[in-house]
Amino acid sequence: MAYDGNDKVLEEVTGKSYEFGFTTDIESDKAPAGLNEDIIRLISSKKEEPEWMLKWRLEAFAVWKKMEEPNWPHLQYKKPDYQAISYYSAPKQKKQLNSLDEVDPEMRKTMDKLGISMEEQKRLSGVAVDFVMDSVSVATSFKEKLGELGIIFCSMSDAVKEHPELIKKYLGSVVPTKDNFFSALNAAVFTDGSFCYIPKGVRCPMELSTYFRINESGTGQFERTLVVADEASYVSYLEGCTAPQRDENQLHAAVVELVALDEAEIKYSTVQNWYPGDAEGKGGVFNFVTKRGICHRRSKISWTQVETGSAVTWKYPSCILKGDHSVGEFYSVAVTNNAQQADTGTKMIHLGKNTHSTIISKGISAGKSHNSYRGLVQIMPSADNARNFSQCDSLLMTDTSGAHTFPYIEVKNPTAKVEHEATTSKIGEDQIFYCLQRGIDEEQAISLIVNGYAKEVLNQLPMEFAVEAQKLLSISLEGSVG
Amino acid sequence: MVNIKELKASIGETQILKGLNLEIKPGEVHAIMGPNGSGKSTLASVLAGREDYDVTGGSVDFESRDLLEMDATERARSGLFLAFQYPVEIPGVSNINFMRAAVNGKREHEGLDPIKGKDFLNLVKEKASLVELDGRLRNRSVNEGFSGGEKKRNEIFQMAMLEPRFAVLDETDSGLDIDALRIVANGVNAMRSPDRSFLVITHYQRLLDYIVPDFVHVLVDGKIVLSGDKDLALKLEEKGYDWIKEDVIA
Ligand SMILES: Nc1ncnc2c1ncn2[C@@H]1O[C@H](COP(=O)(O)OP(=O)(O)OP(=O)(O)O)[C@@H](O)[C@H]1O
Ligand SMILES: [Mg+2]
Numbered sequence: 001m002a003y004d005g006n007d008k009v010l011e012e013v014t015g016k017s018y019e020f021g022f023t024t025d026i027e028s029d030k031a032p033a034g035l036n037e038d039i040i041r042l043i044s045s046k047k048e049e050p051e052w053m054l055k056w057r058l059e060a061f062a063v064w065k066k067m068e069e070p071n072w073p074h075l076q077y078k079k080p081d082y083q084a085i086s087y088y089s090a091p092k093q094k095k096q097l098n099s100l101d102e103v104d105p106e107m108r109k110t111m112d113k114l115g116i117s118m119e120e121q122k123r124l125s126g127v128a129v130d131f132v133m134d135s136v137s138v139a140t141s142f143k144e145k146l147g148e149l150g151i152i153f154c155s156m157s158d159a160v161k162e163h164p165e166l167i168k169k170y171l172g173s174v175v176p177t178k179d180n181f182f183s184a185l186n187a188a189v190f191t192d193g194s195f196c197y198i199p200k201g202v203r204c205p206m207e208l209s210t211y212f213r214i215n216e217s218g219t220g221q222f223e224r225t226l227v228v229a230d231e232a233s234y235v236s237y238l239e240g241c242t243a244p245q246r247d248e249n250q251l252h253a254a255v256v257e258l259v260a261l262d263e264a265e266i267k268y269s270t271v272q273n274w275y276p277g278d279a280e281g282k283g284g285v286f287n288f289v290t291k292r293g294i295c296h297r298r299s300k301i302s303w304t305q306v307e308t309g310s311a312v313t314w315k316y317p318s319c320i321l322k323g324d325h326s327v328g329e330f331y332s333v334a335v336t337n338n339a340q341q342a343d344t345g346t347k348m349i350h351l352g353k354n355t356h357s358t359i360i361s362k363g364i365s366a367g368k369s370h371n372s373y374r375g376l377v378q379i380m381p382s383a384d385n386a387r388n389f390s391q392c393d394s395l396l397m398t399d400t401s402g403a404h405t406f407p408y409i410e411v412k413n414p415t416a417k418v419e420h421e422a423t424t425s426k427i428g429e430d431q432i433f434y435c436l437q438r439g440i441d442e443e444q445a446i447s448l449i450v451n452g453y454a455k456e457v458l459n460q461l462p463m464e465f466a467v468e469a470q471k472l473l474s475i476s477l478e479g480s481v482g
Numbered sequence: 483m484v485n486i487k488e489l490k491a492s493i494g495e496t497q498i499l500k501g502l503n504l505e506i507k508p509g510e511v512h513a514i515m516g517p518n519g520s521g522k523s524t525l526a527s528v529l530a531g532r533e534d535y536d537v538t539g540g541s542v543d544f545e546s547r548d549l550l551e552m553d554a555t556e557r558a559r560s561g562l563f564l565a566f567q568y569p570v571e572i573p574g575v576s577n578i579n580f581m582r583a584a585v586n587g588k589r590e591h592e593g594l595d596p597i598k599g600k601d602f603l604n605l606v607k608e609k610a611s612l613v614e615l616d617g618r619l620r621n622r623s624v625n626e627g628f629s630g631g632e633k634k635r636n637e638i639f640q641m642a643m644l645e646p647r648f649a650v651l652d653e654t655d656s657g658l659d660i661d662a663l664r665i666v667a668n669g670v671n672a673m674r675s676p677d678r679s680f681l682v683i684t685h686y687q688r689l690l691d692y693i694v695p696d697f698v699h700v701l702v703d704g705k706i707v708l709s710g711d712k713d714l715a716l717k718l719e720e721k722g723y724d725w726i727k728e729d730v731i732a
Contacts (some may be wrong), residue, residue: 437530441555453574
């Protein structure tokens with residue numbers, strides 16, 4: 001067998017501690033562990049929420065209590081103890097900030113380590129950053145500039161207070177509370193997240209970006225993101241995250257809702273790099289996310305994701321193609337290594353006439369990890385001339401890793417055209433040797449080959465993000481061929 | 483430059499190289515001919531450091547260093563180049579990015595900084611014109627969808643980019659049309675120099691009309707059984723290998 005050096009390299013990699021596995025010691029204002037109505041009232045009052053919001057949460061909690069946590073055939077993990085989690089924590093920093101100088105120096109340091117210092121972001125990339133540390137947004141930039149165009153980009157807590165009419169109208173309109181176990185839990189206890197509204201006909205001039213970060217040991221992270229693109233508007237939204245190293249599993253159950261009104265376009269990109277746990281998966285983040293968008297007439301939603309983190313990932317960004325001529329796209333690279341497990345994919349629900357969807361999924365499995373693609377393409381009776389194209393590729397880096405593809409296709413309209421292609425391949429020793437012979441070292445060879453394989457997806461990302469994502473892919477696969 | 487002594491190599495249980503001797507001095511061009519399956523590509527792979535092969539005996543000296551002690555990357559960076567009989571496709575990786583990684587790998591080895599963008603592009607332009615490599619092919623994914631001839635031409639382009647001290651060309655002529663053969667051969671000839679050596683593996687003496695070798699060797703069953711000058715190639719073309727098997731081996 002070639003690459004005998006493998007065991008050694010693998011050991012080195014698995015022994016290598018998580019690059020962003022640091023924590024900051026900002027004092028937290030933290031709720032006691034456990035979940036009950038009082039905790040929900042506490043969250044709501046801490047957030048100074050109006051009465052209707054509290055009511056909404058309590059209703060969600062009532063729904064959640066009656067639900068059961070789902071079991072998935074291809075994921076194995078110890079279910080979290082929901083009563084052992086603290087549902088609220090906020091950095092001790094309450095005042096609205098006017099400039100970066102007012103930010104806690106510890107927090108500034110964290111941002112620097114992540115390479116996302118605000119000045120940099122402001123100066124270099126023209127990205128407005130709503131940085132979420134634990135559960136409270138600490139600073140928002142570019143707000144005024146966006147304000148001039150009538151664009152709202154703020155934390156969800158601010159939105160609840162300042163834009164109640166929009167929140168009442170759209171919150172839970174795409175992912176209803178009762179949708180699933182985690183969406184109900186999220187609705188009951190979400191502590192922050194972002195809200196974005198693009199007015200009619202406005203093209204958002206910059207990528208909107210939120211960096212999520214989980215920071216408190218034992219604190220679940222329940223983000224709630226809502227993006228509403230009004231008629232004929234356009235927005236590109238970026239979401240990325242890193243997380244500190246932990247011994248206990250950290251639950252993340254976010255909900256993201258996208259609303260694309262007539263002729264609007266939303267591009268939603270994610271680079272996800274949560275702590276995957278040690279070589280055995282111990283201590284990694286559990287990532288159970290519900291992401292869904294609704295497309296009205298001639299609108300388009302495009303999900304792009306690069307997933308490299310988490311011990312367990314369960315995530316299916318979906319599109320409901322409600323309006324005629326609407327378009328849904330899903331581009332995904334999911335990397336699993338060591339003991340990671342990922343079950344991701346998408347759902348494309350075609351309701352409108354002449355609706356089109358495209359699914360490009362690239363799975364990469366290394367170590368003894370398992371990577372599943374699970375996709376649903378549903379063509380409803382009303383969807384005349386619907387089209388779908390799905391391409392699901394799997395790349396195995398080792399003999400011990402696994403790739404699974406579960407395409408579900410339901411066609412209830414005879415005019416539909418649905419195409420599905422799937423491939424599974426093992427990373428080519430010939431390709432690696434070819435690189436080595438040209439003087440490229442093994443790590444870089446793997447990086448080149450894997451990035452080449454994922455190129456179709458990476459190309460969908462905005463430039464700076466694509467570069468970051470490429471690095472991430474290389475880092476997560478270092479020395480992982482076997 | 484290269485001194486191969488009693489080299490033995492096997493894959494799995496099968497021994498393929500059975501005590502091969504060959505010395506190549508700086509500036510020399512050696513051709514190796516021999517029947518299918520005699521071990522020519524195996525020799526090339528073993529020299530390049532492919533780990534599928536177990537070297538079970540012998541030694542290879544490369545510029546006073548023990549070649550067999552070096553890994554494949556180090557051999558390449560030290561100036562050994564292999565033009566593959568079957569160049570490999572790498573989807574999604576542009577030829578140009580691939581070459582930049584290769585050039586920078588070599589520079590790192592030499593203690594140099596990564597090449598500047600502009601210098602690199604100039605280098606690409608210069609070397610591509612040497613083998614008349616179409617601009618289109620530079621930006622396409624490495625070898626993906628290239629015709630057989632285009633792949634071979636790309637190998638020589640890469641060789642020119644990396645300016646090796648010792649290049650092994652494994653059947654670079656097969657699959658080339660007559661014009662391409664001349665272009666590739668001219669590219670190689672342009673690179674001939676007193677401190678660069680070549681080992682040219684081929685089945686056809688025609689290539690050797692263009693790239694005139696200093697020596698021709700015949701490899702049969704894992705050993706060099708006969709060596710001569712360029713006229714040996716003509717004789718082989720005319721008479722095949724059977725007479726050697728009878729004369730030499732018997
Ligand atoms: N990976 C392998 N596994 C098993 N046998 C192999 C392998 N590689 C080469 N061989 C065998 O080794 C022998 C020598 O092969 P090699 O490719 O070196 O021949 P060659 O002289 O280059 O032939 P050709 O002229 O056809 O290119 C052949 O019998 C071949 O089948
Ligand atoms: Mg051969």
